[in-house]
Amino acid sequence: MPDPRQLARKLLPWYDRHGRHDLPWQQDPTPYRVWVSEVMLQQTRVETVIPFFKRFVRRFPDVAALAAASENEVLHLWSGLGYYSRGRNLLAAARQVVAERGGELPDTPEALRALPGIGRSTAGAILALAHGRRAAILDGNVRRVLARYFLVREWPGGSAGAARLWQLAEICTPAKRVADYTQAIMDLGATVCTAREPDCERCPLAPDCGARREGLAALLPARRPVARRRPLRRICMLLVLRDGGDVLLERRASRGIWGGLWSLPEFADRESLLAWCVARLGRAARPERLPVLRRSFTHFDLDIEPWRLRAGAAAGRVEEAGRVWYNGHTPSSIGLPAPVRRLIEGCLHGGEGPGQESSDGKDGPLRRARPRSRRSRPPAVAR
Ligand code: SF4
The missing domain is CATH 1.10.340.30 (Hypothetical protein; domain 2)
Structure with a gap:
């Protein structure tokens, strides 16, 4: 040696x-x-x-x-x-x-x-x-x-x-x-x-x-001896749009992923998202589903199922304490997770806005969700 x-x-x-x-x-x-x-x-x-x-x-x-x-x-x-x-x-x-x-x-x-x-x-x-x-x-x-x-x-x-x-x-x-x-x-x-x-x-x-x-x-360095698959979580996010390019945001809890940042209203599954839309805007509410995106964190993968809802004149019915309207055309200085910012930008310009790659836990571009068997190991990070 x-x-x-x-x-x-x-x-x-x-x-x-x-x-x-x-x-x-x-x-x-x-x-x-x-x-x-x-x-x-x-x-x-x-x-x-x-x-x-x-x-x-x-x-x-x-x-x-x-x-x-x-x-x-x-x-x-x-x-x-x-x-x-x-x-x-x-x-x-x-x-x-x-x-x-x-x-x-x-x-x-x-x-x-x-x-x-x-x-x-x-x-x-x-x-x-x-x-x-x-x-x-x-x-x-x-x-x-x-x-x-x-x-x-x-x-x-x-x-x-x-x-x-x-x-x-x-x-x-x-x-x-x-x-x-x-x-x-x-x-x-x-x-x-x-x-x-x-x-x-x-x-x-x-x-x-x-x-x-x-x-x-x-x-070298040696890999972890027994490869452990990271769990896959799934959430739904709702882009509620108001005329003029406003998007409804809510502040996240200070702990957990993106803690303390502003984000889109989040739901555990599509049923609760759809139920919320109907409760707020009635049966005429027609949210559209956008392609699922995958985000890789250190200890888990996250699939985000985004939905878009144009609230129009009924926008006042989705307002409540802890939520704000954010103008995507003239963004203000608030902390937004990069994937959420891209979703908003993509949505306001007619698409969902993701790129093709994802990095481990950082806010690199999102990628479309693919079957687990095709997912490769996250890239190593160098300084
Ligand atoms: S680059 Fe790394 S592996 Fe190659 S000789 Fe230098 S220390 Fe060794």
Whole structure:
């Protein structure tokens, strides 16, 4: 096995020539900016995060500004990035930091990890990238590089695999140039040792990489030992349209998927949706069914059966507390799940508005629902 203490020595010259040095959070890498970027980068590619990060820190330049924000405003800026609990946790942590520490983020791993949404790797990244402290990280890219280079065959999600990889991550982290090393190993995983097509010819670790030697690069990190099929859930959503491009929205509960965002009225099945339409608008109500869409989350798939109902002059009969009319032609600043926004846009322009692909838990385009047997594994995510 290669000497873990030599990893930084091999990586840093490569990083100096080929690494990424101009990411927005690398300019003025305060603990706050590093924290926001690391939270956004969880499960999400760098290219996707950049515009969200810029907008977010422009509106909330420091912890105090974020702590003073409403959840609605934070979720609005998070719309399209997915995993909305990250935005809610960020806000909760900012409020806690202001209330307990005068707005200054802690600088110990224990205190950082006590904040909502900050785990061991995010705490390590804040300490390494913002403070230059010797602290290990183990995000998806680092996990992949270490598993391949040191030929770790255990599944990283299991206790043995995780313990082994954390042990390696700790040993590999150097005392000097720790911020550069941290960025270097993330960059190598994102640009060279990628999930699908590792480019070993360009890799500075190739001469003594275990996975390359054994021809196992494509098989590491190991998959979960027993594949478990994610459950499939199904819901109905109702697009109630009023003249002028208005769509009826309701605020979702703060927990669960899309928690705290505005969404379409939702029903467990079509019978309850149709019964609601008749109760509100009488037997003349004629909702039209649109094609079912599938959305993939980390732990389940969701089929959305959208229905469209033109309420016309009877629109007042569907209004109630907790619901608002949203104008799809002149959208206001509220947090909407991306699939709902696309449904609204598609509906107002005469179609249902989905694209063809879906990503795991993020607000990528929707795809038409297909039989389960044809569904492939969700794509791996790189930063
Ligand atoms: S040699 Fe190939 S498999 Fe090994 S770390 Fe480099 S890119 Fe990854």
